[in-house]
Amino acid sequence: MITLLRLSVLIALCIVSLATEFRHFEKAHKDPQVKRYEPTWDSLDTRPLPKWYDEAKFGIFIHWGVFSVPSYVDEWFWNYWKGPNPNAKVVKYMKDNYPPDFTYGDFASQFKAELYDPDYWADLIQESGAKYVVLTTKHHEGFTNWGSKHSWNWNAVDVGPHKDLVGMLANSIRNRTDVHFGVYHSLFEWFNPLYLKDDTNNFTTREFVVDKTMPELYELVNNYKPDVIWSDGANGPDSYWQAPEFIAWLYNDSPVKDTIVVNDRWSLTTSCKHGDFWNCADRYHPSSVQNHKWENCMTIDKYSWGFRREAVIADYLTMHEILQTMISTVAYGGNLLMNMGPCHDGTIMGIFQERLKQTGAWMKVNGQAIYGTAPWDKAQNDTVNPSVWYTTKDGSVYALFVEWPADNVLVLGAPTPSSSASKVTMLGVQQSLTFGPGKPTGIRVTLPSLNTKQMPCEWAWTLKLDGFQ
Template identity: 30%
Template sequence: MDNNAYLQKIEATITEGKYKDNWNSLSAFQVPEWYKNAKFGIFIHWGLYSIPAYDSEWYSRNMYIEGSKAYEHHLAVYGHPKEFGYKDFIPMFQAEKFNADEWAELFKKAGARYVMPVAEHHDGFQMYQSSISHYNTVEMGPKRDLLKEMKAAYEKQELTFCVSSHRAEHWFFMSHGKKFDSDIKEPLARGDFYWPAMPEPDHHDLYGSPPSEEFLEDWLIRCCELVDQYQPKVFYFDWWIQTAAFKPYLKKFSAYYYNKGEEWGTPVAINYKHDAFMLGCAVPDVERGQFADLKPYFWQTDTAVAKNSWCYTENNDYKSADEIIRDLVDIVSKNGSLLLNIGPKADGSIPDEDRDILLAIGKWLDVNGEAIYDTTFWRIYGEGPTMVKEGQFTDGNTKVFTSEDIRYTVKENILYATVLAYPDNGVVHLNALKENSHHFQGLIKDIQVLGFDEQPEWNRTENALSITTKNVRSTAPIVFKLELD
């Protein structure tokens, strides 16, 4: 199908479907129940940038900035960019150890409910078969439809398949290579790997340096092609789609995708950042950060097992599994979901550090998952002295929680109270559940501690619900299961 025919197909789907390309119509969107119940997903950054495994997934941009550490590294290892450019990594990307079934089994053991591979990153190399560009993994590199293999493997494990597109930023991502003698040279035309490589804009300017109509139509068709070929249940967008030029095309894509979900009989959702959407038309995402308080709307955090990079690098600074589990509990208590990123190596193998973290999370969820999955928020998200810093890019420092930091979730008549840092003396005080509390004045029928045979002792006074254990020990959060009556 040529581009004009595809654009006509998009318009016809919008015309004939329930959803139209305006905010009023898109506000009829409802978050799928499966998504609200899933709570934990896996994000995957894997591509050409995994070959140098240096700096970050922005290697394709940074290697063309003279004087940057990525540029100096590239000179030392691969040579000058005019002789060895980013495109020359394509033949090196063979994915020779990639086994989608092994990945799916690992993610299942980790306790994930949905998986979201990056289909196309800012570098413009597609991890799937495409009619829009020859620069994809079916025609080049491994000569395999990696996305198709992942979809089949994940769905076999009953993991919900999702995708992300970071294509929007390709408008400017390769532009620095035009500033000196590199392999990025004019003229560049649609279909070229480096096209369009336009000057990088001020990222705080929502109106300046708008992409051309040609680029925006190309972006729209690429996104719709992903929808048509792979039927993802969530479609994640990275930043820069919030700029003014993208708005009409973003609305068209949303209407097209939501209408396709209606055709499939399967509810779908979109993730966005930076107020790219009107609230209520899609699911907001907080990159590498959290909300400080409970939100009345469903939201998502996307973060990574490593603090320094989304992709695999040889010197990744990893978080601990316990740290990630505490964040998961905090996010879920505030009506959110955690999308946790890993970075496979270029050959398709999962680094040991990533694997160990995922398995540790899965081990905790095997015991405590009932306090996470299929739950909803309580009257308050929790209590305690530790304040979680709100906003994006706030996960660089490990949060130090105390035994007074409690998070609540609820399912039917069961209230779960998760202690983020369990005290050595085994005594926990839940102030929100004291007698005559304005949060809860009902009856507590029974209290259990998940994962332990010990029956805790408990006493409810005007100051707190006090729970005492003798043999409960863990560096990870401990969950009390309260049966209410």
């Protein structure tokens, strides 16, 4: 009788739960206040951008996969070796260092990630000042960094690490930081037979999309609940990928429908046209304010997204270059997504760690001129001083400059004081600064005389202008 009673209670609870879920579902579909997006770009493009993404301004990109084992030339290593247009340098490297019967698949067993510490990764990302991270879950090689049911024996649980690399980082990010977790996913795969078959059929068949790509995307969202889906590798027409159907589900019914943002790389025809934010090309950096949210995805290594062992110090961006890129990107309304490439064993090279830590130290002083700001409508790059860019927030204007003038006088052509109460301060310095009129317009600001220990930061500085127009 006790068992039957318990069973009856469980059944009753299940019925109540199902009824509640149905009421929520019914309300979402009938409530005129809850907008439903249709699987068309015209409808999807009306969705407002979630506020967190525009305010974040800065994220970290991570390229990691089987390509991290050869770690030579860049992440397109397999395609350079066996693709339709071989790279002679890569072909020679394989011939000189591996037996004739060695395959790219053999690299997977060496991708062990034995020193992978997702807690350290999460702490480093938090320290960098980034507000979101985008982890490569699958590159064009097709290897999934989680145990995907749709990538049998070509995933990080079945082969190599025998770990859920995606889930481990997602958990560490959420448990240790306030950073938003995002995923990179390549729609196509260079050598997948299903994709090659659809390509041969001029994309009139969709076996690869139905059986591989879209199931993976639904799996990623349901398993890891990312706030960013960074799609890539969208060879093939819009009609082939059926992305609008997936994105409509994301916006309407997915577990991340209120926070998710997607980029524009969903087919050959969507780039710079559709998506919550646009990264029209790698290192996209327009020199004017755009009419749509955009992102500059760039690399610390000037020549590669994945780690490469042959890189020399001159191949990495300096902090001066990184901050100039960040400041100018944010001034024009963009976000900066800065990439690093870990080693195959899960370690992060010192140069990447240093750049992230240095960026974070700079953000601690100057972050208020970056996070949550908007482009200044009067000027984004100064009218007479090309080393100065502007942002604005809460009525203040921020002038960020990357060259300290030799005479300690910074000339600004754009700002005009609006009253006798107008004030200029430097972030990280206590006292107000003196300023006077510029010629023919603007102002001349006398910067403080500081020794190296008194400088608020090393590479770029920020003036806060209150009472200026």
